[in-house]
Amino acid sequence: MAKKVETPVEETKATFAKPDIHDFDVVIAPVITEKTMALMQQQNKVTVKVAKSANKTEIKNAFEHLFQVKVVDVKVINQIAKTTTRGGRYKGTISGFKKAIVTLADGAAIDLFKE
16 A cells, blocks of 8 residues: 655745725724623624725725734624713713724734734
């Protein structure tokens, strides 16, 4: 019988394009809550505020360019604006925004708290 020879498999590191101005306009800021921190630690998902006009493809490309990580999935949520009463007398509004939950590939991680 012929003897099988195993060849070592070299892992190729994914390379991403450098971020441009549009990428910085798409991803605005991280959303930091207890729920999003639990998602980040347990399921490798990052929650960020994004531009209202951004679609899933733009969010995925911008996230990969900015953070140099592989994105598996993007979920998008529109947070609607809400009216509120401040002290019973004054009316106010809580502004609405678009939020994206980005799932990263296994082994990929980012640090949102860089100095």
